Amino acid sequence: MKPTSTSANTLVLSRAQLAQGEISLPGSKSISNRVLLLAALAKGRTRLSGLLDSDDTRVMLAALRQLDVKLEDHGDGRLDVEGGLAPSSQRESIFLGNAGTAFRPLTAALAMLGGHYHLHGVARMHERPIGDLVDALVGIGADIRYAGNEGYPPLDIASGSIRGGQALKVKGSVSSQFLTALLLASPLCTASTGHPLIIEVEGELISKPYVLITLNLMARFGVDVQREGWHRFIVPAASAYVAPGELAIEGDASSASYFMALGAIGGGPVKVRGVGSRSIQGDIAFADVLQRMGAVVQWETESVQVSGVQVAKGERLKAFDEDFNLIPDAAMTAAALAMFADGPCLLRNIASWRVKETDRIHAMHTELARLGAQVESGPDWLRVHPIADHAWRDAAIETYDDHRMAMCFSLASFGPARVTILDPACVAKTFPDYFQVFHSLIQEQSA
Numbered sequence: 001m002k003p004t005s006t007s008a009n010t011l012v013l014s015r016a017q018l019a020q021g022e023i024s025l026p027g028s029k030s031i032s033n034r035v036l037l038l039a040a041l042a043k044g045r046t047r048l049s050g051l052l053d054s055d056d057t058r059v060m061l062a063a064l065r066q067l068d069v070k071l072e073d074h075g076d077g078r079l080d081v082e083g084g085l086a087p088s089s090q091r092e093s094i095f096l097g098n099a100g101t102a103f104r105p106l107t108a109a110l111a112m113l114g115g116h117y118h119l120h121g122v123a124r125m126h127e128r129p130i131g132d133l134v135d136a137l138v139g140i141g142a143d144i145r146y147a148g149n150e151g152y153p154p155l156d157i158a159s160g161s162i163r164g165g166q167a168l169k170v171k172g173s174v175s176s177q178f179l180t181a182l183l184l185a186s187p188l189c190t191a192s193t194g195h196p197l198i199i200e201v202e203g204e205l206i207s208k209p210y211v212l213i214t215l216n217l218m219a220r221f222g223v224d225v226q227r228e229g230w231h232r233f234i235v236p237a238a239s240a241y242v243a244p245g246e247l248a249i250e251g252d253a254s255s256a257s258y259f260m261a262l263g264a265i266g267g268g269p270v271k272v273r274g275v276g277s278r279s280i281q282g283d284i285a286f287a288d289v290l291q292r293m294g295a296v297v298q299w300e301t302e303s304v305q306v307s308g309v310q311v312a313k314g315e316r317l318k319a320f321d322e323d324f325n326l327i328p329d330a331a332m333t334a335a336a337l338a339m340f341a342d343g344p345c346l347l348r349n350i351a352s353w354r355v356k357e358t359d360r361i362h363a364m365h366t367e368l369a370r371l372g373a374q375v376e377s378g379p380d381w382l383r384v385h386p387i388a389d390h391a392w393r394d395a396a397i398e399t400y401d402d403h404r405m406a407m408c409f410s411l412a413s414f415g416p417a418r419v420t421i422l423d424p425a426c427v428a429k430t431f432p433d434y435f436q437v438f439h440s441l442i443q444e445q446s447a
Helices: 029-041 055-066 100-113 131-138 176-193 208-220 253-265 282-292 328-340 351-355 360-371 403-414 424-429 434-440
Strands: 004-007 010-013 016-024 045-049 070-075 078-082 092-095 117-120 143-146 155-158 167-171 197-202 226-228 232-235 246-248 267-273 296-300 303-307 321-323 345-348 375-378 381-384 395-397 419-422 442-444
Touching: 010 403, 016 253, 016 434, 029 045, 029 055, 029 078, 029 100, 029 176, 029 208, 055 070, 055 092, 055 100, 055 424, 100 117, 100 131, 100 143, 100 155, 100 176, 131 143, 131 167, 131 176, 167 176, 176 197, 176 208, 176 232, 208 282, 253 267, 253 282, 253 303, 253 328, 253 403, 253 434, 282 296, 282 303, 282 328, 328 345, 328 351, 328 360, 328 381, 328 403, 351 360, 360 375, 360 381, 360 395, 360 403, 395 403, 403 419, 403 424, 403 434, 424 434, 434 442
Parallel strands: 016 267, 045 246, 092 117, 167 197, 321 345, 395 419
Antiparallel strands: 004 010, 010 419, 016 442, 045 078, 070 078, 117 155, 143 155, 197 232, 226 232, 267 303, 296 303, 345 381, 375 381
8 A cells, every 4th residue: 555645745644444564673763872872982893783774863973973983884774883982172063953862962971071062953952951961960060051041952062070979960850861861971971080970860760761771782882880779870980881893773662663553453463573572672561552452462582463453344442541651652652542442541641742852742632633532631641532433534634843743643544534644754753764664564445
């Protein structure tokens, strides 16, 4: 089945009846940008395979090249990175788009490394808070100034005087990327001060599985962090990254959620290769949500297969009431699936949606309602009532320059309405050929 494109800026989805087949995922965005920085900071050369090719990784690669990191691209996701990132001898103005997985870690690394930098991005990046990370870094002697609104990018970074022997404190309630940034950069601090770095998290830490990805990858580069619950992290003195030689990047578990959802509402089976029972990504737990909704999930070490109901025949998934704090990205897929449930679905503890690529609570509320759903929302929750067959409305879905909005609402092709995706190219942030892959698994409804 092929989508019908009316222009370069819109995509009209054909109505879907069944979903079946196999796909191989692109590399994980979360892992790709983390290992790019780790490899740049490590001693020696790292050969990466399975590296994601997307807008977010491209801005990280461009930044590293600008910082004179030697990169050798062999194509097909294979890249050699020569470590040894050094302070810049001149002021560098570095553009990082809307890539939080690049902006936050580079802020910490460059503040600890030394040099003079101006970090900036697109307009939405300048609306995404970074004050908690800046406060933590300034607290140990970093020199960071706001070039625009206080608490937000763009940032001007200069060589500060990083101090050791004291605890670094960071709030955990807005974004786990702040803690990840400090952890990834921490060996720069321990090397310059000769002291261990103690990071204390104030308040509740959200999105804990993403921090576990960080700790796992740091260990692969030779730095083992001592974790005391979720409130205290100790990076030993004289820690240093060492290139692991070769590192294979697993598929993107957040992207896997859309194809697992296809199996759940399109009958299936849909087999997703690149993630499985050994995945280090928290979003793989979305498969457990699907099981509770009535889907059948089969695991292998490097793949997962999902079968389920056929919504085109009037079958329904089971409604849910779930805390999605641990898997906020995959939770958006669950919100889209709520259109096909047998009762109201409640997504709780999703405040982090407010500071993502767009305000995702507002965006999901607005676009689900546009299709005919009854929706309620609050500061950290969203309730979606399923859409009865007679209540679906034809709609042009705004995507808010947010890749996950476009991918989530592709699932609306299983409804009876005419659905148009506006700005479908925004999926390039993490999955440039998403719609081609999506439609390769779909069987169109007969006229």
